[in-house]
Amino acid sequence: MGVDGIGARAVRKEDKRFITGKGRYTDDMTAQGMGYAAFVRSPHAHAKVVSIDSSAAEDMPGVDAVLTGEQLVGDGIGNLICGWMIHSKDGSPMNMGAWRAMEPEIVRFVGQAVAVVIADTAAQARDAADAVVVEYEELDAIVDAVAAMEDGAPQLHPEAPNNLIYDWEIGDEAAVNAAFEGAAHVTKMEITNNRLAPNPMEPRAALAIYDTAEEHFTLYTTSQNPHVARLVLSAFYAVAPEHKLRVIAPDVGGGFGSKIYIYPEEMVCLWASKRTERPVKWVSDRTEAFLTDAHGRDHNSVAEMALDADNKITGLRVKTVANLGAYMSLFSSSVPTYLYATLLSGQYNIPAIHANVKAVYTNTVPVDAYRGAGRPEATYLLERMMETAAREVGLSPAELRRKNFITEFPHQTPVIMCYDAGDYSATLDAAMAAIDYDGFAARKAEAASRGKLRGIGLSCYIEACGIAPSAAVGSLGAGVGLWESAEVRVNPVGTIEVLTGSHSHGQGHETTFAQLISERFGLDTDAVSIVHGDTDKVQFGMGTYGSRSGAVGMSAIVKALDKVEAKAKKIAAHLMEAAEGDITIEGGELKVAGTDKKLTFTEVALAAYTAHNLPDGMEPGLKEGAFYDPTNFTFPAGTYICEVEVDPETGTTDIISFVASDDFGKIINPMIVEGQVHGGLTQGIGQAMLENAAYDDTGQLLTASYMDYCMPRADDLPAEYRLSTHETLCPGNPLGMKGCGEAGAIGSPPAVINAITDAIGSNDLSMPATPEKVWQLCQTTTKAAAE
Amino acid sequence: MAHVSMVLNGKRVSGTVEDRTLLVAFIRENQGLTGTHVGCDTSQCGACVIHVDGKAVKACTMLAAQADGTEVVTLEGLAKGGTLHPVQAAFREHHGLQCGFCTPGMIMAAVDMIERHGAGNLDEATIRHELEGNICRCTGYQNIVKAIKAASDEMAGLQQAAE
Incomplete structure (x- = not known):
């Protein structure tokens, strides 16, 4: 590849696997003894669930289990959460109704899951899901948001009278009124912003693997933020404690926001894997994606x-x-x-x-x-x-x-x-x-x-x-901080691994991030690999959305690089008997300014790990981490x-x-x-x-x-x-x-x-x-x- | 159950599958070649395009049993002896992919497109029209079109050089 620094139109390092069919997406993963999940979904937009009869489905070939929302709730799996508290203008907190991963009582949109079938093959699971008999009592539905606030409209959640979640305001109303009183011209419009389905080309998918001996879960899933997924699955959904849950988002085929969230299906696969003591895989089909991916x-x-x-x-x-x-x-x-x-x-x-x-x-x-x-x-x-x-x-x-x-x-x-x-x-x-x-x-x-x-x-x-700045968003109601983390590991042979909490699902981080290191140390981009998307490898991270991977994710890498550079310079200065301030890094070499003395980056890295001749009191190794919180x-x-x-x-x-x-x-x-x-x-x-x-x-x-x-x-x-x-x-x-x-x-x-x-x-x-x-x-x- | 036998990327393979098994499922699950993707259920997106007896086919619209006795090429079989096909190379060179999920079908459709029209005979409007059956959500198609055009022109040059 060569040395490709900032500003270079470098072709992408990740492309070779994608153009030769060697990408590894969630649906490409398998596990020994894996069963397949198929969901039983509501055909009604609003209905009471009267009964669920799974007896016929349970007798069908290959069927392992039919699980319902009642069992899920009974096992202590928590409700889905909203992670940003908004207060209405009267100071009251937003009115949030309960959302269960499979609904035992009242379904509120077409496609909402009420039960899941686990079977030996995907086709068997789907056949059996069709054979689960759910009796519904239909309720009136409301789809228009303006009409939903009117008196007499069907009510979705008892917590939200008139279906109002919050009535929020921002800005100075009196100052605006004064401006309109003195206006020479007023333009007024009614404006509708149409509803969209995000449609990443890879549908959502999950493969949950429960290890009965270690009581440990591994989840491969289509996520833009695997660490956030693990946090939420642990802290709120009570699927498993964080140290017993590894979330891996391998190659992910686009997200556009829709793969930020932790959806019912991923939770259910984890829970079902423990229940059935076998790995459980689910892959959304396109119609399920339209029905259940956040619009x-x-x-x-x-x-x-x-x-x-x-x-x-x-x-x-x-x-x-x-x-x-x-x-x-x-x-x-x-x-x-x-x-x-x-x-x-x-x-x-x-x-x-x-x-x-x-x-x-x-x-x-x-x-x-x-x-x-x-x-x-x-x-x-x-x-x-x-x-x-x-x-x-x-x-x-x-x-x-x-x-x-x-x-x-x-x-x-x-x-x-x-x-x-x-x-x-x-x-x-x-x-x-x-x-x-x-x-x-x-x-x-x-x-x-x-x-x-x-x-x-x-x-x-x-x-x-x-x-975003963590303290600022915290003061506005966010339940998380929005910093990013990075770790730069220089190996003894001078190659570099960068572990990042950002997640690439099409953005080309493996190339862009490597260009940053290439620029900084004059190393070939082939000497750099970017590691992301695995909670067992990367300590923590907030993931990729809101155009944040460059401004926040790369800033964290820069901070870690600053530390690596400082330590490498100290080692080089010690080895070459020069002042630390005289060391410069260019073209993959550490040089003493104004002399012909130099060491390659590899020689300095090796010295850090052999630790035969380090400055007094210095720890061996060349690996630094950083957290960056934007201002x-x-x-x-x-x-x-x-x-x-x-x-x-x-x-x-x-x-x-x-x-x-x-x-x-x-x-x-x-x-x-x-x-x-x-x-x-x-x-x-x-x-x-x-x-x-x-x-x-x-x-x-x-x-x-x-x-x-x-x-x-x-x-x-x-x-x-x-x-x-x-x-x-x-x-x-x-x-x-x-x-x-x-x-x-x-x-x-x-x-x-x-x-x-x-x-x-x-x-x-x-x-x-x-x-x-x-x-x-x-x-x-x-x-x-x-x- | 159906017994299926075919030449897949130059290798004779066979398997016994349910009659209803789709060709894409046979390739991905039975044969473990996961480079062919499934992006929809209605044969619109084209992520599953492969070549069956030299013709581009959406592998989600054909039963595995219908492919008995055929010769099938998937994206994994396109590069020869470690050398990328010109279309593969052009997709990388012109940034014709981002998340990579639609890419297998795009490349296989592009190879077929160039073969049908003849290398060097594709213009921008024709390529766009031909891509009717392949959906990409990441690239806005501009660099895909550019990549296909470049590959088509390059293949024409190669043919000329060979003659």
């Missing part, structure tokens, strides 16, 4: 923006209803609050903001963080408002934004966040130049001559990443511009160009960063034009397969995303990194919708902008134009 988004908001006579924003008022589904998933409560409303200031200097968020139970699968988590909802709301306000006051969308940009840092917003660095004009300028914004009018006229409608839309996003969030930001062409005859929309200009701070591997942006943009375009997790009024999921849920395909997308980056370093962490994993999904939906509404001349468009919706609006605007 994302699903907000209904009313937003109002006050502008003064100079078109400066003076106030923003937002009321949002967030659908959290039937139960509170692990971090669900934080998504529509601290990950959403704290970003409502966007890139703009807004003196007064007030947001009220009501979180609501409905008879749908739980909703939690999905790529971006709260920040896409904030960005979509604010950027549609900006575009709409610009149209209403007759300014160009770019000019209105530029007029209101924050230009001085640090900048304290009225909604908690303190932005540390950025240059929003630079990314706006770059994006406008890239798409030839000035030439748009001519392109629109040319399209019109062919009967097509061209539109252009902007989105200037900001996000808070590098999640602030990081604030990636940028501008996305989308240009579309709509065919008014069919309502189809083609994306002609999509440009992105991002500020991610320091970039380690541009190739990998571009890949992250490509994927994020595609998920955002998917949300804007194709994807929708739709329930009918009775709570049946209408989009539970790839036949019904429209995933973006290669030919739904523009020929090329044109990307650029503008770097302002993050002052808060040693490498100056901000994070790039979520930006694409956060920034792109409003750019697409702003472009389509610009093209068709109607703003009454919701996501996904399907051809049918666009065609209907074209009929209205064409008719209006004719009259």
